Amino acid sequence: xxxxxxxxxxxxxxxxxxxxxxxxxxxxxxxxxxxxxxxxxxxxxxxxxxxxxxxxxxxxxxxxxxxxxxxxxxxxxxxxxxxxxxxxxxxxxxxxxxxxxxxxxxxxxxxxxxxxxxxxxxxxxxxxxxxxxxxxxxxxxxxxxxxxxxxxxxxxxxxxxxxxxxxxxxxxxxxxxxxxxxxxxxxxxxxxxxxxxxxxxxxxxxxxxxxxxxxxxxxxxxxxxxxxxxxxxxx
Numbered sequence: 001x002x003x004x005x006x007x008x009x010x011x012x013x014x015x016x017x018x019x020x021x022x023x024x025x026x027x028x029x030x031x032x033x034x035x036x037x038x039x040x041x042x043x044x045x046x047x048x049x050x051x052x053x054x055x056x057x058x059x060x061x062x063x064x065x066x067x068x069x070x071x072x073x074x075x076x077x078x079x080x081x082x083x084x085x086x087x088x089x090x091x092x093x094x095x096x097x098x099x100x101x102x103x104x105x106x107x108x109x110x111x112x113x114x115x116x117x118x119x120x121x122x123x124x125x126x127x128x129x130x131x132x133x134x135x136x137x138x139x140x141x142x143x144x145x146x147x148x149x150x151x152x153x154x155x156x157x158x159x160x161x162x163x164x165x166x167x168x169x170x171x172x173x174x175x176x177x178x179x180x181x182x183x184x185x186x187x188x189x190x191x192x193x194x195x196x197x198x199x200x201x202x203x204x205x206x207x208x209x210x211x212x213x214x215x216x217x218x219x220x221x222x223x224x225x226x227x228x229x230x231x232x233x234x235x
Contacts, residue, residue, distance in 0.1 A: 002224055004105050005115035005140065005155075005173075007163030008123060011183050011213070012098045012114070012132060015164075020091050024084040025066050032075035044069040053197060055150045057142040060117050082121065089129050097213035101162075102135045104217035113138040115161060117148045117168060152176050160223065162216050166190040167197050171204040179223045181216055182206035 006012060026040040033040065044065050051059035058064060066078035105112045113136055116123050120141040127133040142148045149155070149168035160179040163169025166189050170180040182189075186209050208219045 001109060001111050002159040003111040003113060003157055004220055005113050005158050005161040005163075005178075006102065006105075006136075006216075007161070007165065007169050007183075008114050008116040008118065008127070010164040011162060011169075012094060012102075013092060013126070013130070014095055017092050017126075020088040021081070021084045022062075024087065025062075025079055025081055028079045029066065029070045029073065029075050033070070033073035035073060040069060040073065043072065049196075052148075055148060055197075057117075057146055057148050060119055060122075060142055060148070062119075062122060082125075085122065085125060089125060092126055092129060094130050094132070095213060098132070099135070101213040101216045102132065104214075105220065106135065108217060108221060110220070111137045113140055113158070115140045115149060115154070115158075115163070117142045119143040149173070160220050162210075162213075162220070164189070166193045166204070167199060170206045171199055174204060174207075179220075179227065180206045180208075181219055181223070182209045183213065183216070184209070184211070 009015065009017065022041055023037060026037040026044065029040045030037040047068055048059045048065050063078065063081045066081060070076060070078040102112055114127060114132065116139070118141060120139070120143055123141060124133065124139065127139065133139070140154060145151065145154045147154055150172045155173055155176045155178055158178055160181065161169055161173045162181045162183060164183045166186070170182055174180050186206055207223055210216050210219055
């Protein structure tokens with residue numbers, strides 16, 4: 001049985017889904033620090049980006065990122081991120097075709113796991129709220145492996161990944177032998193993202209691209225059939 005990984009943020013759920021939760025936390029820190037919520041969020045995202053450039057899994061530990069931000073701004077500690085999430089969890093939605101894609105992959109006989117750079121304590125409530133947790137066979141998080149989607153351990157035993165991030169859903173998985181199905185506009189996203197991490201666009205290409213999650217199960221099946229078919233045999 002082949003194992004298919006599918007990304008969460010930007011793939012199963014829209015990008016920016018966490019914006020209200022983060023804004024809530026930033027407003028509380030700003031009130032204590034005597035500054036604007038915008039400047040707080042900007043500093044928090046800069047701290048996360050700095051850790052991400054070092055491929056550090058702690059880039060996605062939002063409680064620690066906001067605690068560090070609050071300390072730098074003289075506000076002491078940050079409010080509880082999970083409490084803020086609970087206030088905004090009702091705002092999270094799925095991308096169109098997400099449930100259909102997971103269901104079709106399962107019906108095709110594949111093991112399906114969510115693969116996210118996020119930490120379990122933040123992502124599992126979202127997955128449960130949206131009903132995805134009960135549909136999948138597992139969830140891989142960066143805190144469980146002590147690395148983001150950049151190390152062999154994270155991808156061990158998987159065959160295919162579906163996702164919207166050129167680095168974490170294409171470049172690194174392909175280094176470890178996975179087939180990569182990119183969700184979105186590859187040329188635009190790759191130019192914008194890979195350069196941030198010092199990766200070259202010419203060094204990586206997805207095995208397939210889809211613009212709709214509903215296309216993904218068919219594409220995954222075709223890629224796996226090609227991989228299994230010995231060279232030289234007719235299609």
